[in-house]
Amino acid sequence: MSLEKYKSKRNFGETPEPKAGKSSTMQHIFVVQRHQASRLHYDFRLEANGVLKSWAVPKGPSMNPVDKRLAMEVEDHPYDYKDFQGRIPAGNYGAGTVYIWDKGTYTLLNDDGKNFDKQMLKEITDGSVKVVLKGRKLKGEFALVKMKNTDQNAWLLIKHNDKYAVDEYNSEDYTPQRVKDQGLRQKETAKTARKK
Incomplete structure (x- = not known):
């Protein structure tokens, strides 16, 4: 996977964000980063194909x-981004505060036991990704489903009804x-700085 889009949006002389990185384990990680930028959002990231x-x-x-939950697909990020938290300086893409809200490992719900990365990329291409998260806050089965007849980057993030499911949930309550x-x-x- 190419990181050109990611790199083209950033000035690495100014932002502390990582440029690259590579996994050294057989486990696949996920991370959720709370990003207080111009608009608050959470970045949901799944490791696949490096x-x-x-x-x-x-x-x-x-x-x-x-x-x-609406989930807008954005550019791939480097593996080392899993550990990034801190401040992206004003004037840079995504300026604001990044906090690692949750992280852990994940598996594919319907893992065929052959080639994990190939299967994961196929699920993304097909617009239906089913995973099992093993995090501190997020646990159990989730689905990412690409929305039809709408913005090509629009997906839905949905919790499956398993033993970890709850009736009420607000991410901010766990921040x-x-x-x-x-x-x-x-x-x-x-x-204030923009007004001056």
Whole structure:
């Protein structure tokens, strides 16, 4: 997978974001990063074929199967992005605060036991990805389903009704207050700077 789109949007002389990276384990990781940029969203990333396939989820993931969260597919990110958190400086793409909200490993729900990456990429191409997450906050079965007759990058992130499912869920309830406060402060500072 190419990271050209990712690299073309960033000035690595100014942003602390990583350029590359490669997995050294047989397990596939996932990470969810809370991104307080111009608009708050959560970045949902699944490792496949050496990169992080990525979706921006405006309302954050949910453990409630009734919630069908919009997930906009964005450019692939390098593997080392899984460990990135901190501040992307003003004036840079995605300026704001990034916090690792959850991370862990994942498997394919219907793993055929042959070539994981090939199967994962086929599921993405087919517009129906089914995974089992093993994180601190997100656990169990989830589906990413590409929406038809709409924006080509629009997907839905849906929790399956398994033993981890709950009736009510708000991602912000599981975000430390200090992280929320820091993001709001930096957003306010950036807004003030733009007015000058």
